[in-house]
Amino acid sequence: MENKVLATSSPHIRSNENTTKVMLDVIIALLPAVIASIYYFGFDSIKLTSIAVISAVATEAIIQKLLKKEVTIKDLSAVVTGILLAFNLPPSAPWWIPLIGSVFAIAVAKQVFGGIGHNFINPALAGRAMLLASWPTKMLGWENPAGVDAVSAATPLQIVKGAEGNLQPLTDVILGRVPGCIGETSAILLIIGGLYLLYRGVISWKIPVSYIGTVAVIAYFYEGSLLLVGYHVFGGGLLLGAIFMATDYASSPVTSKGKIVFGIGAGILTMLIRIFGATPEGVSYSILLMNVATPIIEKYTAPKVFGGAKK
Amino acid sequence: MSSKGLTFRGGIHPPHFKKQTEASPIEEAFLPKEVVIPLHQHIGAPCEPIVKVGDNVKVGQKIGDTKAFVSAPVHSSVSGIVTKIAKRNTPTGSKVTSIVIQVDGKQEISEEVQPKGDLENLKKDDILKIVKEAGLTGMGGAGFPTHVKLSPPEDKKIDILIINGAECEPYLTSDHRMMLEYPEKVVLGTKAIMKALGVENGVIGIEKNKPDAIKIMKEAVKSEENIKVAELQTKYPQGGEKSLIYAVTKREVPSGGLPMDVGAVVQNIGTVSALAEAITTGMPVIQRVVTITGSAVKEPKNLLVKIGTRFKDVVEQCGGYTDDLGKLINGGPMMGIAQYTDEVPVIKGTSGILILNKKDSEKPEPSNCIRCGKCVDICPSGLQPLMISKNSLLRKFDEAESYNAMDCIECGSCSFICPSKRPLVDAIRVAKQEIIAKRKKN
Numbered sequence: 104m105e106n107k108v109l110a111t112s113s114p115h116i117r118s119n120e121n122t123t124k125v126m127l128d129v130i131i132a133l134l135p136a137v138i139a140s141i142y143y144f145g146f147d148s149i150k151l152t153s154i155a156v157i158s159a160v161a162t163e164a165i166i167q168k169l170l171k172k173e174v175t176i177k178d179l180s181a182v183v184t185g186i187l188l189a190f191n192l193p194p195s196a197p198w199w200i201p202l203i204g205s206v207f208a209i210a211v212a213k214q215v216f217g218g219i220g221h222n223f224i225n226p227a228l229a230g231r232a233m234l235l236a237s238w239p240t241k242m243l244g245w246e247n248p249a250g251v252d253a254v255s256a257a258t259p260l261q262i263v264k265g266a267e268g269n270l271q272p273l274t275d276v277i278l279g280r281v282p283g284c285i286g287e288t289s290a291i292l293l294i295i296g297g298l299y300l301l302y303r304g305v306i307s308w309k310i311p312v313s314y315i316g317t318v319a320v321i322a323y324f325y326e327g328s329l330l331l332v333g334y335h336v337f338g339g340g341l342l343l344g345a346i347f348m349a350t351d352y353a354s355s356p357v358t359s360k361g362k363i364v365f366g367i368g369a370g371i372l373t374m375l376i377r378i379f380g381a382t383p384e385g386v387s388y389s390i391l392l393m394n395v396a397t398p399i400i401e402k403y404t405a406p407k408v409f410g411g412a413k414k
Numbered sequence: 415m416s417s418k419g420l421t422f423r424g425g426i427h428p429p430h431f432k433k434q435t436e437a438s439p440i441e442e443a444f445l446p447k448e449v450v451i452p453l454h455q456h457i458g459a460p461c462e463p464i465v466k467v468g469d470n471v472k473v474g475q476k477i478g479d480t481k482a483f484v485s486a487p488v489h490s491s492v493s494g495i496v497t498k499i500a501k502r503n504t505p506t507g508s509k510v511t512s513i514v515i516q517v518d519g520k521q522e523i524s525e526e527v528q529p530k531g532d533l534e535n536l537k538k539d540d541i542l543k544i545v546k547e548a549g550l551t552g553m554g555g556a557g558f559p560t561h562v563k564l565s566p567p568e569d570k571k572i573d574i575l576i577i578n579g580a581e582c583e584p585y586l587t588s589d590h591r592m593m594l595e596y597p598e599k600v601v602l603g604t605k606a607i608m609k610a611l612g613v614e615n616g617v618i619g620i621e622k623n624k625p626d627a628i629k630i631m632k633e634a635v636k637s638e639e640n641i642k643v644a645e646l647q648t649k650y651p652q653g654g655e656k657s658l659i660y661a662v663t664k665r666e667v668p669s670g671g672l673p674m675d676v677g678a679v680v681q682n683i684g685t686v687s688a689l690a691e692a693i694t695t696g697m698p699v700i701q702r703v704v705t706i707t708g709s710a711v712k713e714p715k716n717l718l719v720k721i722g723t724r725f726k727d728v729v730e731q732c733g734g735y736t737d738d739l740g741k742l743i744n745g746g747p748m749m750g751i752a753q754y755t756d757e758v759p760v761i762k763g764t765s766g767i768l769i770l771n772k773k774d775s776e777k778p779e780p781s782n783c784i785r786c787g788k789c790v791d792i793c794p795s796g797l798q799p800l801m802i803s804k805n806s807l808l809r810k811f812d813e814a815e816s817y818n819a820m821d822c823i824e825c826g827s828c829s830f831i832c833p834s835k836r837p838l839v840d841a842i843r844v845a846k847q848e849i850i851a852k853r854k855k856n
Contacts, residue, residue: 108742109775110754112840114826115747120833122784220782357787408796408818410669
């Protein structure tokens with residue numbers, strides 16, 4: 104045996120999954136909604152999405168270069184953050200909004216804490232929260248999507264909460280023919296993306312189902328009408344949040360039971376904000392609050408050890 | 415039974431890689447010129463040599479023994495002359511006093527080797543004595559002395575014997591071939607152990623990726639009303655002792671406990687076949703079936719190899735290495751131990767020699783944990799590998815212990831599944847060693 108052999112520890116085979124493939128799956132799952140956003144909001148959507156993605160990737164690369172760390176933009180996680188941030192913007196947002204949002208999301212929410220996996224809150228939502236607090240009027244400039252002729256441009260949830268306007272038919276809400284953030288309007292395409300992620304094993308059903316289920320149950324008791332439950336579920340940012348944001352690996356529990364607790368908690372908070380808060384939404388802040396609670400949820404939802412070891 | 419077969423919670427589905435050898439009948443390996451027989455091939459006390467340099471030895475002659483209970487004697491696999499008794503490398507990674515024998519090629523059988531007669535005429539104690547004297551150990555890899563497993567304390571009532579035919583390690587096919595080619599030995603060995611344990615219930619567990627073995631073993635136990643074949647889901651680590659007991663009986667071996675705590679004893683296919691041999695011919699464990707396979711061996715095979723044959727002699731019979739040898743492993747790819755030399759001998763626990771090329775040997779670069787939670791989902795012990803590993807790397811071993819690090823069976827599923835290629839099981843092993851060291855100190 105003239106050749107030198109490697110003597111590394113077991114296991115000697117690894118799955119062919121890697122971080123880039125996981126993120127690529129998320130991007131694929133988001134694509135239908137990206138296309139819908141372009142269909143409904145045209146160039147605004149292309150502009151906002153590309154600025155958000157480019158700024159997110161550039162910020163990640165620059166910071167890692169400055170800190171003399173390995174540049175990891177090829178893991179595509181910054182692309183996901185960029186798309187999700189753009190999805191949370193109204194079509195009328197000026198060009199610098201996604202730029203500042205992405206820089207904040209990557210620099211402050213992600214890299215300051217150690218990069219991928221270490222962000223304790225969802226970077227895209229942190230970016231959105233910062234933008235909403237700083238430039239509220241720019242973040243709430245709703246427009247009707249292409250092909251919709253209506254006097255007001257209030258979102259369905261604003262109207263449900265009492266704003267002026269004719270409540271859009273639920274079919275329009277499900278298809279995305281309503282005002283809203285560019286990525287959140289098409290319920291059906293977000294669900295298709297979610298099913299793809301489930302099929303690929305990227306996310307589990309636990310957070311989306313428990314989150315959406317909790318919102319639906321509370322909405323039913325509050326509104327007293329199944330039709331209005333439909334608006335709560337399909338009409339705002341819930342699907343985008345529950346499928347793509349609340350399932351962010353780094354900021355949600357890794358434990359099975361923890362995921363359910365996380366989803367139920369986010370659902371309760373969302374409905375508390377929608378019912379008692381000043382805004383008709385509430386998904387972003389609910390997820391951010393649950394992000395902060397994740398370590399403690401994990402602590403109390405450890406899986407049952409085989410053979411029943413005590414903690 | 416579900417259509418997928420009996421199973422446990424968690425687990426992974428690595429590629430099988432068994433095609434190379436699963437259809438290759440067992441061939442008898444050539445006699446090497448020299449064998450190196452370690453006196454410590456099992457868990458427990460090492461043996462003392464009972465031959466000296468210059469002695470002539472015969473096949474099946476006992477050459478190492480000890481009075482310790484947890485141990486197993488060692489026998490010569492060849493006839494020849496003892497040329498050296500010295501420390502040698504073994505595939506378990508430690509240097510062990512070994513007996514080097516120059517082979518004379520006559521293969522004269524020792525007078526000690528005498529058939530033990532029909533199982534019907536053997537009593538419980540007779541069987542235990544045969545097991546002990548034959549040097550039987552767990553031949554799946556761990557190498558626990560078999561007679562110890564068959565001597566549970568009075569208060570542990572054993573009611574089921576499970577024969578492990580899962581062979582869940584990728585690449586390996588030695589148990590598979592034994593079931594196909596010597597089903598009667600498997601059945602006889604199983605009956606003998608059931609008699610030794612006084613149990614009425616024997617189950618042979620086989621993964622469903624071996625339908626031919628399931629069929630043949632079902633046929634072989636047709637007239638045995640106390641022995642059944644259980645079809646197991648093809649999933650790693652199905653052949654892990656605790657996973658297997660759970661799959662078959664739905665009993666959980668308690669944390670820190672042993673199979674006997676839930677009334678079960680598990681034996682490997684190789685072990686029961688070897689016992690059958692020890693009863694019918696009286697021959698102790700001097701050879702075993704080894705799968706030689708992988709991307710860097712020219713002719714993968716299942717060989718019946720004399721204990722003490724050096725890996726290099728075995729590989730030579732398989733056409734040798736290809737040009738891009740990368741890794742040489744004792745055992746399978748999930749739990750096997752990588753060797754740094756092919757001078758090490760085949761021991762009782764060598765179920766396979768896996769030879770990988772450079773590409774297959776590459777250790778991927780780890781990146782940040784993305785907390786995807788896959789390791790938590792698949793851990794057969796219900797642990798959170800990412801948390802134990804994280805604390806271990808920070809040298810917070812008390813924290814690691816609070817995440818039940820000691821319940822880890824080191825199956826490696828977490829490292830396999832990790833998309834960030836993190837060395838999870840490595841970090842957990844470190845934590846376990848530190849925790850054990852601390853417990854010893856206190």
